[in-house]
Amino acid sequence: MATDKAGLVVTAHPGDFVWRAGGAIALHAGLGYRMKIVCLSFGERGESQGAWRQEGMTLAECKRQRQSEAEKAAEILGAEIEFFDAGDYPLRLTDAMLDRLIDIYRDVKPSFVLSHSKSDPYNVDHPEAVRFSNEARIIAQAAGHKPEDKPVYSAPQVFMFEPHQPEQCGFVPDRILNISSVWDIKRRAFEQLPAQKHLWDYYERVALNRGMQGGRNSGKPMTHGEAYQSTYPEAVEVMG
Amino acid sequence: MATDKAGLVVTAHPGDFVWRAGGAIALHAGLGYRMKIVCLSFGERGESQGAWRQEGMTLAECKRQRQSEAEKAAEILGAEIEFFDAGDYPLRLTDAMLDRLIDIYRDVKPSFVLSHSKSDPYNVDHPEAVRFSNEARIIAQAAGHKPEDKPVYSAPQVFMFEPHQPEQCGFVPDRILNISSVWDIKRRAFEQLPAQKHLWDYYERVALNRGMQGGRNSGKPMTHGEAYQSTYPEAVEVMG
Amino acid sequence: MATDKAGLVVTAHPGDFVWRAGGAIALHAGLGYRMKIVCLSFGERGESQGAWRQEGMTLAECKRQRQSEAEKAAEILGAEIEFFDAGDYPLRLTDAMLDRLIDIYRDVKPSFVLSHSKSDPYNVDHPEAVRFSNEARIIAQAAGHKPEDKPVYSAPQVFMFEPHQPEQCGFVPDRILNISSVWDIKRRAFEQLPAQKHLWDYYERVALNRGMQGGRNSGKPMTHGEAYQSTYPEAVEVMG
């Protein structure tokens, strides 16, 4: 199972990598890929309703709690995680963060990237996260960016994962990943996010229905699936 | 190289399988796939300008000439070919032809189908050909269609090949197939179509530019490419 | 609860009005609307896999079984049902059927129509059904069509219901109907379709997730929902 391949996941908030890409992370980690998550914020203002109902909650404490949960979820999925602490609602990304993400692209050399859909009328941070991720992906190619790095880097495919209301976000999946074998791991990662317990069943239903669609498209059984949309054409050696 | 896989190509006119899918046909034939071309017409009225400049040309003679050329091209590419003789400009497809194509789907059991883009403002036969091909693909799944067949059939992915003016046809490729290894075969198939000699160089340039785009997207060299657009999401076991 | 309003549902196959619009039918029937279903075929060839596994099955027997199931489902939902027996895979609609559907539009005077999405790459009957339904809707307005009718008819809004893989069909919902109060009725209608038992849970999950989306959009709780896309702008007297 040894491979030198890697995957990179760039999300606005902790929940996003769990609900939307947890299966892909666990699956590839299990195949020996280095999986790295860049989590741009802790979701401390906009995705922590539960925390804010606690008496005496502060921003610092809220961030600490969410970071701890996200780290546990990443560990269960088998991934490294790095936080950019950029704030949320809205994300405020800096040049220093861009520079750091470019370094990560060059270091990790991912064969694929997972991030948000380009449009999301329910959320201002999601489109900003994928814009930022794509900017770093492209600049990492520039020979004149830190030329002393002598980078060996080829820009990877970017797969957009499923937003909460896909049709409203212009999301049209072209890949359904079979996550049946790692479903129990993904579900355990859910359980690290008690504040969003109302979403556990929702995303289990999403996984079951995407699985059934995957099976319908391939003619082969799939119990749980995750839907993705590619950004670039694939260069292929065979059609199917 | 033995495989029991197969591919099906459905085109309105002979030129289409040569210019647009000749690389894919030769490549998969070389890999041992059964490759079958269904050529719905001979292009006798609309794509035979050269023939009609010959003195005393008749429709029957024009069809005979184009059939002979198309057979030679298919042979070079390594494919079977079957003509439906449906007429061109416009195609006039019948229920009997639909029934025959359904039988072919069930018999060939293709793992992929290649056909036209859904829209083409320059050509009325191209969209009609892919509509017809998709109708057969779907009906072949119906348990109540010739139930005595007891068909074992799973509906395959359909890749649309590149039209003459892709942007005007809503064509957005998501696959670039590396046809470098079979380019010389595709080029030899071109030469069976002397009446459209003005297109030989055009489609060589298309292949070179698609190849360069393929290399740019993958980071690996590709000298000649063919562009395709998928119709359905792919069920996949790994992301990249 | 008395009203003189009515709704019309036009579907290709029996399953469609149950999975996709069963909640709307039951809800409006309960509000006193006359609800009429026009079911264009029995789904006898393409949506009766179970039946065709029975020994000695014939087309006539298959149609009889499916009709019986569909009638029971319609009764549970509280709707009238009329079958056009147009065949399926593919639907073959005639001028006489068009004439009949125009008469139904003029007679029922629906305040809304429910039918399929305009595009569905998995099914050739669904787009044909909605095209046919819209053609009848428009011709019913023509003063010169059976002028002796002296029709009093105003063309209604058409809502497209949710296809099996919405993103692949260009389906973007703009209405989420709260069907919480009639969910148990819809679920009982499911149970009349034993041949498609694998879809019962699938569409229960769809209802639960659409319900959660509905609640998220309105801020008011909704346990079960059905998604629809309107065809025409609404003339309104107030914005919200």
Place this chain on the structure above:
Amino acid sequence: MATDKAGLVVTAHPGDFVWRAGGAIALHAGLGYRMKIVCLSFGERGESQGAWRQEGMTLAECKRQRQSEAEKAAEILGAEIEFFDAGDYPLRLTDAMLDRLIDIYRDVKPSFVLSHSKSDPYNVDHPEAVRFSNEARIIAQAAGHKPEDKPVYSAPQVFMFEPHQPEQCGFVPDRILNISSVWDIKRRAFEQLPAQKHLWDYYERVALNRGMQGGRNSGKPMTHGEAYQSTYPEAVEVMG
């Protein structure tokens, strides 16, 4: 002002060439173009509400009245008119009509064609008319169609004119034609259609607002305009 140029207009009903293209017809007729209108029906069933309110109206009489009005309107605009009498609501176009329209394309050799938008959810005849017009335009190019014609024909640009509710029809204009100099002629043509008097002011307002938009886009004054959308790219010798 002498020119050997020509324009062809293909409409489903008489009102269409008046409301939507009357300015273009009058303008080019005035410039010496041969302008030919092919009017596929008399609008006798669907666009003759006024006529059907007359006591004892028959289909034959209704067609006679509408034909007479349309001929007067065409005369005022300076155009030839030919009726195909294909019926309306719905149009029923035959192979013989297709053959006739191909002949007209080859005979008139239009430098441009004006017809309907490709989509119109309010009308089934409009999209069918433009589909038919484009089919004839393309087949007229086929060397093997009536090869004895030895046709000298180059397929012209097709401009779609403005439908009644442009945004619902996917209509995005890329030309605004200045019809200020012929507005009075277009308005006089309106007056030949007394049954649709409620549309006279509507389309005068459309002309005034399109004129104002035209002036805004060019920086030069335009009092009345007509909006069009091109189907094909233009080959040009200069940019502007």
Place this chain on the structure above:
Amino acid sequence: MATDKAGLVVTAHPGDFVWRAGGAIALHAGLGYRMKIVCLSFGERGESQGAWRQEGMTLAECKRQRQSEAEKAAEILGAEIEFFDAGDYPLRLTDAMLDRLIDIYRDVKPSFVLSHSKSDPYNVDHPEAVRFSNEARIIAQAAGHKPEDKPVYSAPQVFMFEPHQPEQCGFVPDRILNISSVWDIKRRAFEQLPAQKHLWDYYERVALNRGMQGGRNSGKPMTHGEAYQSTYPEAVEVMG
């Protein structure tokens, strides 16, 4: 007529709330809604051609004049108005303005918001205004934004109003609001904007034509209308 409902209007320039949403404002004000306009600039640089033709005009004087006109128009329509003085051509929105708009959302608790279309190739301020308005709408939901507010707030529907050239802006209306009863009020508000007198008749024609379209879609008469496009699906209890 007493209601505790409210509506919020966010526009780039003063003219926008008059031409595009004046009917909705007057109508809901008349129904007892609290109507609040946030006008981000005075249109002092880009929409004050008349003012700049006055001798000795200064930016401060121009802003003063436009503010006075806008206040009179708002008063006639029955709305509160608040200016953000963000500058125009281009708008330069700050974090403090964002914070203020979030407060307004939480305070007004609008049941609907009216703002610009997302795209407008003729104007850089319009898309920026709606982007900003939507950002505030979303952040107002964040439990961690000023948690001491203990906000009771549910994010409202956002209706985009009609831009000057709707088809060029991707604007597809799905609501036509009947403003017949308040047309005279809207027209009086026009007259507070003497510098843009050339637009009075233009927008009266828009209102008349939208009214006619509204009547055509509902079958009920409407003399004047305003067109809107919703951003989110509606949760509904009945279909129509």
Place this chain on the structure above:
Amino acid sequence: MATDKAGLVVTAHPGDFVWRAGGAIALHAGLGYRMKIVCLSFGERGESQGAWRQEGMTLAECKRQRQSEAEKAAEILGAEIEFFDAGDYPLRLTDAMLDRLIDIYRDVKPSFVLSHSKSDPYNVDHPEAVRFSNEARIIAQAAGHKPEDKPVYSAPQVFMFEPHQPEQCGFVPDRILNISSVWDIKRRAFEQLPAQKHLWDYYERVALNRGMQGGRNSGKPMTHGEAYQSTYPEAVEVMG
């Protein structure tokens, strides 16, 4: 050939005006237009792979080399060139640069502008360049922007030139400019960019294929073409 017309070209990097618009520049320069190129960066970081392979290369030296090449190419094409030195990968445009570009619009008074497509998933600088160019174009109209200028300026049409992978950028050409007469000049401009020699043949093939498409659309021969997409409708006095 004397004219007082002018054209403006706004590009992110030097290669862009050569590959994508070199024919239009040379053609109009030859017709006597003042042609002005605004080149926002030197492409020093992202489009200078060759330079960065040289021993001891520095950013300053790289910029100097690329500037020298770009000036030679502009001279061959017959155009003025002005560099904004905004940096590349990413472009960082300032208010002062915006102010300068507005001045250029008012001074040059172009009858057309050439710039990038609005979307390009391969490049972050291209969409930013056209956004910036359009912002300046619009603000140049504002009477209150430097009112002391008393500007006489009418906002011109903007043509987007062809990106490297047009279908991935939503590029749909509506103009194919005949550059046959200036092809040799464009090719000589290519040769000033030795670092991107691999693109010389690529863009020669693009020119040949666009030429063939141009000829196919007009029926008149064209050996070399350049494809463009307009941003605004054209006000026209005749249809074709």
